[in-house]
Amino acid sequence: MEKSKTYGDLIVWQKAHNLVLDVYKINKEFPKEEVYGLTSQFRRAAISIPANIAEGFARKGSRDKLRFYNIAAGSLNEISYYILLARDLNYTTTDLREKVEEVGKILKRYTQRMRDQNNYL
Secondary structure (H helix, E strand, C coil), X not given: CCCCCCHHHCHHHHHHHHHHHHHHHHHCCCCHXXXXXXXXXXXXXXXXXXXXXXXXXXXXXXXXXXXXXXXXXXXXXXXXXXXXXXHHCCCCCCCXXXXXXXXXXXXXXXXXXXXHHCCCC
């Protein structure tokens, strides 16, 4: 396997970035009164995922990298809730849960492999 030269080479970052683009698309369907509420929170959480993956990629130590990947995983869970809330409020019929699960699985494998290589529990 070839080593990634930039965060953009990481499949997990690419999938997370595409998820952000999808979040922006569905946010266009939201009512205008949500612009400073759910829309803003949803976008911030979504952006946090690839941003933290990118920042973690640049870190030298594995523990530091894992900390940023853990933050990305937390933001992923946050948008999972926002997707549910938006659907329950009838703001969207678009379902991004599959994409969220895919990013989550890849991120989990990536961090687990890093833990295994460094003998972390």
